[in-house]
Amino acid sequence: MNENEFVKAYAPATVANVCCGFDVLGFALDQPGDEVWARKSETHGITISDIKGIENLSFDPKENVIGVVAQKMLDTLGLSTGIELQLHKGMPVGSGLGSSAASSAAAAFAVNQVLGSPFTVQELVTYAMEGERKASGSAHADNVAPSLLGGFVLVRDYEPLDVVPLGVPLELYCTILYPQIELKTSLSRSILKQEIPLKKGIRQWGNLAGLMAGLLKKDYDLIGRSLHDEIFEPERSVLIPLFKQVKAAAIKAGALGGGISGSGPSIFALSASMQQAQAVKEAMEAIYAGSGIETKTYVSQVPEQGVRLVAQSTFQPALPL
Structure with missing residues (x-):
């Protein structure tokens, strides 16, 4: 050029x-x-x-x-x-x-x-x-x-x-809710334990393998069963207001599953259709309504x-x- x-x-x-x-x-x-x-x-x-x-x-x-x-x-x-x-x-x-x-x-x-x-x-x-x-x-x-x-x-x-x-072996849509609070990656990492029990590690490895298999086999049910964090989410989620309620609302609205995006505070949920992802968006937003915390939401196909x-x-x- x-x-x-x-x-x-x-x-x-x-x-x-x-x-x-x-x-x-x-x-x-x-x-x-x-x-x-x-x-x-x-x-x-x-x-x-x-x-x-x-x-x-x-x-x-x-x-x-x-x-x-x-x-x-x-x-x-x-x-x-x-x-x-x-x-x-x-x-x-x-x-x-x-x-x-x-x-x-x-x-x-x-x-x-x-x-x-x-x-x-x-x-x-x-x-x-x-x-x-x-x-x-x-x-x-x-x-x-x-x-x-x-x-x-x-x-x-x-x-x-x-x-x-x-x-992207199959159609997936992501709903992201970003609660506009400050959450530094350094803090989010500092609370993590450096060692994990073997039993939890085995469950985590099984979930990761299950998620990979679900994607490659185009098995939405297996993807949903595998979208579970045995180790880090329980520790990090306490830093995100209303996290458990938002995740539960997303799944109730039809999401395959979801969790913390990166180190947070954004919360993601995966769905099998755009229509479902929009319904999940409304359900997630409803949890924060009246909380005093401003949010931004995004709905995107996984490209x-x-x-x-x-x-x-x-x-x-x-x-x-």
């Missing part, structure tokens, strides 16, 4: 852990998501020229995940190409929906396009993980991998990284595709987002 062309990439939010898949499983949503604009520039190195949709994010490329991701890609290729980036946050921060992962995934994809696509989308997972390292101190893949690859993704191992895209190119055109200096 020349210096008068830009690309715009969109990367979606994600649900990580998925009850029984703590730190190893995630799936993509259609929306919400983040957009990153990228182009080559005459200025040496990485510059971030605009951020919209959120306040108080750093324009310093060493302190913003999109700059960290881009620099890592240039370093790997041994390039000194100037890259200009702009970020449009379309999703809430600290929601448990993979906010930093969406920004990182969109940046990795946009920069890769600008550089002529030297990396496959699956190879971009490694670079997007560097954004997660900057955001949380841990280069985890359970959000960035589904944001990039779409569908369900299993992170089998990190040494070496082994990411297994499962796709086959994750990150995608949404524009490529002649560069305009203002880059209206």
Whole structure:
């Protein structure tokens, strides 16, 4: 690409852990998501020229995940190409929906396009993980991998990284309720026990295997039976007001199952149809009505595709987002 062309990439939010898949499983949503604009520039190195949709994010490329991701890609290729980036946050921060992962995934994809696509989308997972390292101190893949690859993704191992895209073997719709409270990932992780009883571990492994089998066999009933977190949800759910009531209401309204999205506070529920997911949305919202806690809700099909190119055109200096 020349210096008068830009690309715009969109990367979606994600649900990580998925009850029984703590730190190893995630799936993509259609929306919400983040957009990153990228182009080559005459200025040496990485510059971030605009951020919209959120306040108080750093324009310093060493302190913003999109700059960290881009620099890592240039370093790997041994390039000194100037890259200009702009970020449009379309999703809430600290929601448990993979906010930093969406920004990182969109940046990795946009920069890769600008550089002529030297990396496959699956190879971009490694670079997007560097954004997660900057955001949380841990280069985890359970959000960035589904944001990039779409569908369900299993992170089998990190040494070496082994990411297994499962796709979307059957129709699934996700209802997300985000109670707008502050819940730091550090707190959500700090309350977790470092050791688990063998009996609980066996149940958890059985649920994860059951969920994988349910997806691949297209067995909604097995998926529903397996969407159970034996270990972490009981400890984390006390940090989320009305969690048990919301989960129970979702299942009563027809959801296959649900739980905490990522480290929370968002709560997710999976359904077999859009109509059911909408009914679940109403049931979940009703629990918070009158609670004094504001909420945002999203209903999304679990998509086959994750990150995608949404524009490529002649560069305009203002880059209206």
